Structures are given as C-alpha cells and as structure tokens.
Amino acid sequence: MCAGGGAGRRSDAAGLPTRVRFCTEHAAAAGDPLVGTGMHPARMALIQWPKAKWRHSLRLADGMGADLADAVEGVFTAGRRVNLIDRKGRKGDALRVFIFPEALAFDLLPEDLPGFLGLLKIGVEAVQNYGPVPITAPLVLCCTHGKHDRCCAKWGFGLYKAIAAEAAERGGVDVWECTHLGGCRLSASVLTLPAMRKYGRLAPDDAAPLLQAELEGRPHLPNYRGAAHLDQVAQVAEVAALRFADALGVQAPAALELLASSDERRDFAVTVAQITVRVRCTPYQVRAYGACSDLESRKPLKPKTVWRAEVLPDVQ
Numbered sequence: 001m002c003a004g005g006g007a008g009r010r011s012d013a014a015g016l017p018t019r020v021r022f023c024t025e026h027a028a029a030a031g032d033p034l035v036g037t038g039m040h041p042a043r044m045a046l047i048q049w050p051k052a053k054w055r056h057s058l059r060l061a062d063g064m065g066a067d068l069a070d071a072v073e074g075v076f077t078a079g080r081r082v083n084l085i086d087r088k089g090r091k092g093d094a095l096r097v098f099i100f101p102e103a104l105a106f107d108l109l110p111e112d113l114p115g116f117l118g119l120l121k122i123g124v125e126a127v128q129n130y131g132p133v134p135i136t137a138p139l140v141l142c143c144t145h146g147k148h149d150r151c152c153a154k155w156g157f158g159l160y161k162a163i164a165a166e167a168a169e170r171g172g173v174d175v176w177e178c179t180h181l182g183g184c185r186l187s188a189s190v191l192t193l194p195a196m197r198k199y200g201r202l203a204p205d206d207a208a209p210l211l212q213a214e215l216e217g218r219p220h221l222p223n224y225r226g227a228a229h230l231d232q233v234a235q236v237a238e239v240a241a242l243r244f245a246d247a248l249g250v251q252a253p254a255a256l257e258l259l260a261s262s263d264e265r266r267d268f269a270v271t272v273a274q275i276t277v278r279v280r281c282t283p284y285q286v287r288a289y290g291a292c293s294d295l296e297s298r299k300p301l302k303p304k305t306v307w308r309a310e311v312l313p314d315v316q
Contacts, residue, residue, distance in 0.1 A: 021292075021295075022150065022151050022154065022292060022295070023149065023151055023184055023185040023288075023289045023290065023291050023292045023294065023295045024151040024154075024155060024184070024185055024186065024187045024201075026185070026288055026289050026295055027185035027186065027288040027289065027290075028201070030286055030287060030288035031286050031288075032185060032286050032288040032306070033286075033306050033307075033308070034186055034200050034201055034223070034224075034225055035224070035225060035226055035235060035236050035239045035240075035309075036225070036226055036232040036233070036235045036236045036306060036307055037182075037183050037186060037198070037200065037225045037226065037232070037235075038197070038198035038224070038225035038226030038227055038228050038230070038235050039182075039198075039226075039228055039230075039231070039232070039235075040081075040181070040182065040191060040196060040198060040228040041080075041081045041228075042100065042101045042196065042228070042229070043079055043080045043081065043100065043101065044080055044081045044082070044083065044098075044099065044100045044101075044193075045075050045080045045081070045082045045083075045097065045098070045099050045100075045117075045120065046082075046083050046084075046085045046096075046097065046098040046099075046100075046141075046176075046178070047059075047072070047082065047083070047084055047085065047095065047097050047113070048084070048085050048086055048090070048095040048096040048097065048176075049061050049063075049064075049084045049085075049086060049095070050063070050086060051084075051086040051144070051177055054084055054086075054145065054147055054179060055147055056147050056148050057179075058082070058083055058084065058145065058148065058179040058180040059072050059073075059076060059082035059083065059084060059179070060072060060073075061084060065114075067114040068113055068114045068117075070114075071113065071114040071115075071116075071117035071118050071121075072117060074117065074118065074121045075117050075120055075121045077121070078120075078121035078122075080099070080120075080121075083141070083178055083179045083180070083181070084178070084179045085098075085141065085176040085177060085178050085179075086176065086177050087164070087175070087176050087177055093109055093110070094107040094108060094109055095107070095108055095109070095110060095113065097113075097116070098135065098139065098193075099120065099124065100193055100194060101194065102124050102132075103134060103135040103193075103194050104124070104132040104133065104134060104135065105132070105133045105134075105135055106127070106130050106131065106132055106133070107131070107133075108130065112130070116130055135174075135193075135194070137172050137173055137174045138172075138173055138174065138192055138193065138194075138195065138214055138215070139173075139174045139175075139176065139192065139193040139194075140163055140167070140173055140174070140175045140176070140190060140191075140192055140210075140211070140214070141176055141177075141178035141181065141190065141191045141192070141193065142156055142159055142160035142163060142175065142176070142177055142178060142188065142189075142190055143156050143177075143178050143179070143180060143181040143187070143188070143189045143190070143191075144156040144157045144160050144177040144178070145178070145179045145180045148179065148180045148184070149180070149184035149187070149291050149292050149293070150292050151184050151185070151187035151292055152180070152184055152187050152188070152189070154187070155187040155188040155202075155203075156177075156187055156188045156189070157177075158188070158204055159188035159190070159202050159203065159204055159206075159207070160175070160177050160188075161204070162204035162205075162207040163175050163190075163207045163210070163211065165207070166207040166208050166211050167211060170211060170215070172215060173211055173214070173215065178191070181198070183198075183200055183225070184290065184291050184292065185288060185289065185290050185291065186200030186201055186225070187200070187201070188200070188201070188202045188203070189202070190202060190210070191228075192214050195214065195217070196227065196228040196229065197214070197219050197224065197225075197227065197228070198224075198225040198226065198228060199220060199223040199224060199225055200223060200225050201223055202223050206220070206222070206223055209222075210223070216251075218251050219242065221239070221242060221243055221246055224239055224242075226238065226239055230256070232306075232307065233266050233281050233307050234256055234258075234268070236281050236307045236308070236309045237256060237266070237268040237270055237279040237281055237309055238254045238256060238270060239309070240270075240279050240309035240310075240311055241254050241268075241270035241272055241275075241277050241279055241311065242254055242272060244272075244275075244277055244311045245272035245273065245275050245277075248275065250272055250273050250274070250275055251273075252272050252273035253272070254270050254271065254272050255270070255271045255272075256268050256269070256270050257269040257270075257271075259278070263283075264282065264283075265280055265281065265282050265283075266280075266281045266307075267279070267280050267281075268280075268281070277311050277312070277314075278311070278312040278314055279309050279310070279311055279312070280309070280310045280312055281307045281308070281309050281310075282307065282308060282310070283305050283306070283307050284305070284306060284307075284308060285303040285304065285305055285306070286303070286304060286306055287301040287302070287303055287304075288301070288304075289301065
C-alpha cells in the first residue's frame with residue numbers, strides 16, 4: 001500500500017514515503033497498532049440528520065437553526081457525546097434519536113428537536129413524554145464522515161454498504177452511517193451498541209463475520225480495537241487473552257486483574273471462562289499521522305506511547 005520507496009524519493013519524519021495520501025495507509029505502514037484504541041464515552045446522543053448536510057463537526061450540520069445548534073451544544077456540555085447518523089431509505093418526516101446508555105429510541109419531528117434536547121440535558125426523566133422505545137436490536141454505527149477525514153469516505157462507505165446488505169439478509173441488526181467516531185487513521189471504523197465495542201481497519205469482506213460475532217454477543221477479534229470501558233493498556237491485555245482463549249476454542253467475556261504496574265510494564269491476570277492467563281504489557285513508541293489533514297500539512301511527527309502484549313506461559 002504505502003511501504004517501499006525509490007531513489008531520490010523524500011521521506012517523512014517516520015521514514016515513510018511522502019507520496020502516501022491517506023492517514024490510514026500511513027498509520028498501517030508505521031506500525032500504529034489497532035488494539036488499545038477502543039475508548040469511547042458511554043453517555044451518547046445520536047441524532048438523525050441528512051448526510052448531505054454534514055460538515056467537519058461531528059454534531060453540528062448545515063440546516064440546523066440557531067435554536068437547534070444551541071440545544072445540541074447544551075446536550076454536549078451536559079456530558080453526552082453527540083453524533084449525527086443517517087441512512088438512505090428511511091421514510092417519513094420524523095427523525096430518529098437514540099440515547100445511551102439508557103438504550104432508548106425516539107422518533108421526533110424536526111421542529112421538536114430543540115425542545116427535546118433542551119430537556120435531555122436535564123436528564124432522561126425529562127423526555128419521557130416524547131414516547132421512548134427500548135432498543136432491542138444491536139446498533140452498528142459505521143463512520144462515513146468524509147468531510148471530517150477523507151479516509152472515512154474512501155473506506156467507510158464501502159464497509160457501510162456491505163454491512164447494511166448483510167444486515168438486510170440476516171435481520172435483527174440496525175445499521176447507520178455515522179459521523180466521526182475517533183481514530184480516522186484506523187478506517188474503516190465501527191462502533192456497536194449497546195455492547196460498546198469498537199472496530200477498525202475493516203473491509204467489506206469483514207461484514208459477515210463481524211455481524212455474526214456481534215449477534216452472538218462476542219467481539220470480532222481480527223478487527224477489535226478493545227472494550228470502550230477499559231483504558232488503553234487493559235484493552236491490549238484483554239484482546240491478547242481473548243485471542244489466546246479463542247485459539248483454544250473458548251469464547252467468553254474476559255475479567256481482568258492488575259497484578260503489577262510500572263513505567264516498564266504492566267502485568268494482568270485475565271480470566272476467560274475456565275482459562276486464566278498472565279499477560280504482560282510493555283510500552284514502545286510509534287510515529288504516525290492521526291488524520292489526513294495532518295498528513296497533508298506534514299505536521300511534525302511526535303512519538304506516542306503504545307503497548308504490546310505477551311501471554312506468559314503460566315496458564316491455569
């Protein structure tokens with residue numbers, strides 16, 4: 001994709017060719033790891049808004065009046081991440097709004113959105129008169145936010161179409177395009193709810209195994225970034241243990257215990273069903289662009305600390 005180089009070709013601060021046009025390619029070539037990047041806030045509001053009106057912001061868009069924009073910002077200030085969502089083929093004037101972790105859906109007319117959001121920032125109890133419906137099917141959010149980063153258009157939309165087609169055949173899954181989920185350099189990206197699992201570097205061929213895993217209540221390990229509620233290092237330990245157990249035919253949630261912590265390493269005991277393994281995480285540094293805008297401007301690359309995991313031999 002972007003490795004290699006010819007005589008006289010300039011390289012960037014990470015030693016990679018400057019001809020690379022996408023941060024996703026740059027990050028992969030630089031060895032920027034996928035695992036350990038799954039953090040995401042649990043409190044969210046997802047608001048349907050026409051994708052053609054999205055702009056660089058993940059929560060504000062063209063066509064929003066001042067009252068609606070102020071209400072959106074109020075919800076954000078009150079502690080909920082706000083993303084915009086959309087999908088083709090949805091009929092009627094009502095717009096779908098989801099809130100998490102409450103896992104509730106609302107269908108609202110555009111003119112009702114400012115009042116609804118104004119109450120939501122007070123608390124979920126204040127919006128009960130708007131007819132909340134409990135969410136029963138898993139949500140799959142595919143970042144296709146090309147106005148935020150071109151990688152999300154190049155890789156995200158093709159993935160979305162593949163997942164939407166797969167979901168239409170299977171049923172039982174609700175799939176939406178979504179604004180920026182974080183980690184543009186890891187496109188194509190997905191967040192599943194209410195499981196709160198993040199994925200990256202997905203391709204259309206991953207649609208079927210991803211949905212199969214999610215419908216079975218487990219992560220799709222090849223593209224799993226980590227559980228959103230864990231910190232970076234714990235995610236690395238968790239995924240290492242899950243992969244170890246999966247190779248033995250065991251698939252179950254992981255329970256982590258931190259055994260030791262220092263600047264040089266962190267040791268965890270991770271239990272997956274009947275298997276307990278000791279996982280040692282050690283830090284190292286990579287240099288990679290986090291967004292296409294940084295790559296385009298050739299911002300100076302600074303090292304960032306990431307972690308690798310080793311499953312130690314004392315398996316119980």
